Amino acid sequence: MVLPPDMDAPQFPFLRLMLPRAILSLLAACLVVSCATSPDTPSPQADARAPAAADAGIERVVLQAYRAIGDRHLYEPNFRNLSVEAYRGFASSDSTLALEASDGSLTVKRNGKEIVSRPAPADTADGRAWGNTLTELMAGSIEASPALQQVDRQVLIRQAMAATTKQLDRNSRYADPDEAKDNRFQRDGGGGIGITVERTDEKKILIRAVQDGSPAAKAGVQIGDQILAIDSDSMIDRPLSDVVAKLRGAVGAPVNMTVLRPSQGAELTLAMKRSRIVPTTVVYERRGDVALIHLTGFNTATTDNLRAALDKAKADIGKDLAGLIIDMRSNRGGLLDQAQSVSEVFIADGTIFSTNGRHPDSKRTYRSSNGRANGNQLPIVVLMNGGSASAAEIVAAALQDRGRAVVIGTTSYGKGTVQTVVRLANEGELILTWSRLQAPSGYTWNELGVLPNICTSKVGDASKLGVASVDSNHTSLMRWHALRNPTPQEVSDLRKICPPGEAAPEADVDLAVRLLRDRALYAHAVQSATFQAAARP
16 A cells, blocks of 8 residues: 655555455465554543443544545545445344435334434535434444444444445555554564464464564574463464563563574573564575576565665676666565665666545655666566556566566556555554556556566577567567556456466566576566556656
């Protein structure tokens, strides 16, 4: 999702892919252990025994959300439809409740008996009026429903907000307080020890990665260690989320972690103090005379870490450096300003991308003006797949359009919209689609995706890479970039040209290395995909 950096205080600029919930649950199994800690960000727990205070919380969240939707969503909302669906989501825990909506009124019945009725506001765009009506219906329903009185208020809010955002677009959604806290730590970092953990099929919690210079690294934590206990509290058979929560905490706070180290066959208890951790999104790997940089996300440290990785590659490989591979396969996105600054590392001047939405502040053109990019002379190949989205698509589209890179892989996810994040009164987040993204050449990849120059489903063998395979997508790229408002059928037909895939085969890297080492072929690939409109200053 993307958010403009000049929004007001309760909101934060970030862009990221809204993957289906099933995929998100898989991704959640590998978390960098850290968290944002702030004295003004409590995690409230609703008390079903105190309906008056809890109901006030629901009212504040709904009204705040409706104001934001009315002001910022990409499309002007129909609050009548939103309110009907929001109520049905809210009341889904009690099958005896039913909402009857006529042109002039909204009536809630329980077991067929009217319990509360309100006039329907005349203006479907009046979010305040519809929000007030909705919260009155909710309050009356809770008062009359023993079932709703037993439901945690945060659950009722989640049910209402999830039903609301489902009516907006596929990328708008609600994050409850716990998820929102995770979102904020992924964007901004926080107190932790600097490890990535995963849960195995045997239900063991293993350390998959250790950040350089982190408290864990200094304490001697190693990849492959199995976490047994934290502060003497056993983690055996505990959910991964419990382990993550135990390792998070205030910066400077002590924590003891007991691990089993298979290589030594011994249990070790390691003491450390939490520090500010920003999840690692940049990993450098040398492939002979080629630098391979895995870019897994876009958070506050991504651009700085990318510059450091480039400096390391230049020092490591030296004058023999043939080029750079930026691997953004399955990169779901991240911060908007980082998408811009990462692009600026390679684009010295001119347009990077633009945004256009209903709110006046959403209409912006983002340009590079640093005059001299770090990687401006390096040949670049970008790797993409069907899991590459949002910020990753911004960077890929900009480098492809501006003739700075050749894209290899499959068609990307197709999330060409910006989201604004509204921090709600309950510490949850409302994530709203704010504007559309456009590449330098003017096309939008929303739903469509970014088409690679070289589709790996057509060229699977690096030894067979040649002019014919490089040119095979040229006509399709021209059609792709010429479209401004493609129909659903056009989108479907075009995405079949190079179907999006979720895999990250080594063959993609082999193709990239082969292309970078053939300077003439690389130059031909860049030239065939560079459009005059994209090169305008």
